[in-house]
Amino acid sequence: MTMQLARANGAMARPELLGLSPDRLFVVVSRLVALTLLVVTLSILSPHFLTWSNLINVVRHAAPLFLLSAGLTLVVLTAGIDLSVGAVLGLSGCIAASLITGGDPVLGIAAGLGAGLACGLVNGALVSYAGVPSFIATYGMMWIANGLAYVFMQGEVIYGLPAEFRLIGAGFLGPIPMPVLIMFGTLAALHVLLHRTPLGRGIYAIGGNPVAARLSGMPVHRRLVFVYAMSGLMASFAALVVVARTNAADVSLGEEQLLPAIAAVCLGGTSLFGGVGGVTGTAVGALILALVLNGMNLLGVNTFWQAGVLGFIILVSVFADQIVGGRIGRAGGAT
């Protein structure tokens, strides 16, 4: 708490550029530089990299990752965490795919999104009204969503979704893949929500200084529920795109999605201490992750190194932010 105030004061004391404090400016510039460097390096190292089809590939991989981590970003902005996003993605994907192949696409999409929303609402209620730490509430939800998906699927895989539905994952609008359009549409909508509405400003306030937020008479509980509900909803939205892209759904859909999603949020410069960051950064983070994975594949790097490289990138990026922000040794210890 004291730390949050101290940081806010520190940021105010310094000069601002383009409406950004110097350390925020560094986050933005460094990520763009990293993105550019990656593109340049990969273009030199691999002749296949800078082709239209490969770049489309990269953005298509980044899109579902972005959708998943965008919802998570909102939670992280309130200094919380949502460990259930991967499992919720799996559960909603299975429910949606099952109803869609059963012949009712509208109901399927609604049910899939509804399942995600429901999981998110429960998370939000547990965190805000029952006061359960977000880590534990969403960890429990991870098990519950996985369990429900197991019960629902009974070890089945659903194949063969209708072509019209598949458009949202595999289709194009002109030369641009649908997932990319969805990604940028969502990004714009969330950006407006966060920066142009009282609700969005409230989310930053809750993460930056919860006590002040409460004292200001803001409906903190309801906003927290909203944030977790959005996270669940975005996870199920990501599920629809993934299912449409792979043309199949099973319970393993959400496996190994959680850590990349958290990584994208951190790479995007959103602080796990809350109150600082945004969805634009997360989009850049998702792009960087997709580029790195694409590059490692193109260059034929042993897949065993992937986890380590991701871990290293996260450490270096947050380390650099700490140094430039002059926060070394100042920050407190809350997770």
Add this chain to the structure above:
Amino acid sequence: MSATGAHPQLVKRSRALQLLAELPGAAYLLAFMSVMLTLATPEFFSVANLTNVALQVSVLSIVAFGMTLVILTEGIDLSLGPVLGLCGVVMGLLLVGGWPPLLAIGVALVIGAAFGTLNGTLVAYVGMPPFIVTLGAFGIAMSIAMVLTQGNSVTGLPEYVRLFNDGVLLGIPVPIWATAACFALTYVLLYHTKFGRYTFAIGGNRQALILSGSPARFYQVLVYVYAGGLAAIASFIMTARMNAAHPTIGVGLEFDAIAAVILGGTSFEKGRGGIIGTVVGALAVGVLRNGLNLMGVSTEWQVAVVGLVIILAVSLDSLRGLNQ
């Protein structure tokens, strides 16, 4: 280490009612499950099965002891699972290569401590969020373990390794002794040393401690080092249990350990909680999983039930204001 032991023991003290109110939800859960399972299944309340449960929670408990200390400092260590895997793999490779066991365990301890030092330094001195730091270390430890083994199990360990799982001393299997020893060590460190006093104090008062010029940061690093060291010890028990070391064996264990710690009543904030609660939390998880198996609950439902029980137990604590 019997499943019902912790509960009556605590109640016997003075101010019994007060204590009863402060007991973590996991204690009630444990007592309730033990009674129900004893009534519902003939197998549960037998020496064989209770030994079983104790054996099954030994690795989890040892990791959770270290995790308790980290969480008491308002930190978290996601890397403990993969670090356990890496320690086990390196130790396994060295033992297969004919190294003397003490030296191999020594190397594993150094690896665990090294990751602890990395995590602790970045958290305490650089001020990075523990979640991120240890998530980074998670990936790095996992990759190194995978590359060292190419994803395979390390087998062909010397005969004596298995004694550390199968061996029995005074009627009690070795892993349970090891867990008890780790508990005793952690207990003494936490409640009778400067290290322990700092561990409690850092949670909630870190800023004030640093400003007053005390070596809080140094002790914060030590907490992560200790957790890494315990993970190395746990890796030895795990390796003995499988008679093999596997690079991904620990992945996921970190989340289970955190759940056990929080179930045991330790709070993410302000250094509230303790090590005895963690034992109760780990046992509650162990009895729950064992009970679901004995009751023949289908795997699909088990997954959902585990999540539900964790949320219920912690909600109970939160609503009583125990972990605020």
Add this chain to the structure above:
Amino acid sequence: MTISRRQFTAGTLAAGAATALGTLPSGSAFAQGSKPTIAFFVKNVTNPFWKACRIGAEKAAKELGINMEVVAPTKPDNIEEQTRLVEDWIVKKPDAFVFVPVDYKALVPSVQKANKAGIPIINYNNKMTDIEKVTFIGSDDALFEYEICKYLFNSMGGKGKVVHIDGVPAAITAQMRKKGFERAVKEFPGIEVLASQPGQYRRLPASQVFENLMQRFPEIDAVVSANDDMAVGIVEALYAAGRGGKTKVVGIDGIPDAIQAIAEGKMFATVDFSGHDQSYLAVQAAVRHLKGEKVPAEILLPVFIIDKSNVGKVAKTPEERAVPSWDKVAGKA
């Protein structure tokens, strides 16, 4: 072990027509009047392969009138959790374990505990050593991959550019399949291996890896995938990139989606790796052992390649699939 496709199809059909219901319980385990209980292990409840196994086993259990309980870890393929499951089930003392290890080495100590407790072990799918087992029932993965690769390479006239998509590199099945692939490649000097990368036996990672490989290699004549789920993902990726129909894709397993892709001409061939048959025979073996019958020490299923010519005759779901004849597959041993 290899028999011709037609021969095996005929055998399966005949077996289906004359499902063995004949034998009545008479042995020692049955003499006490109570139904024996068998603990049937699978690696997870998430992959359809293990569902097929469960269905095969349930058919045998129903047919033979025994209790069967399915035992699976809640975290898919988790070694530590399966160890706990074995320990818990030793306490419950079923009459037999029909067992597949999630790791064929790391599960040895716990299965040895079951040995010590006197529970007979029928090992299926992944072979274990260093344990006492009644029998092993499964398939020779290396031979399966070798045969399908030989079939593929011959169809390509013995030359062309091939991409190999591996499974989970640590899994014994993936290692054996890779060996089979390498053996076949060695025999065909005209075959050039462009790349070999793991796809984790799962569709999404495999299709992502393959999408990236397509960027690297504008021309790919064939893809050898270590299982069908990945193979179908690769077929989808090829068609999505407008490169469908030019690359021959083969897999292993014979999952419904692959069978459909073969029927539509999108995928080239697969090998029938029948979990359904393995587990059916494994439960049969367990009951026969409990009755005091002699069971062969190892039962390996024959190689059966599914391609466009015979795909119409293949059952689409494990429920519809005819059970194999014990006497045909195991009786001769």
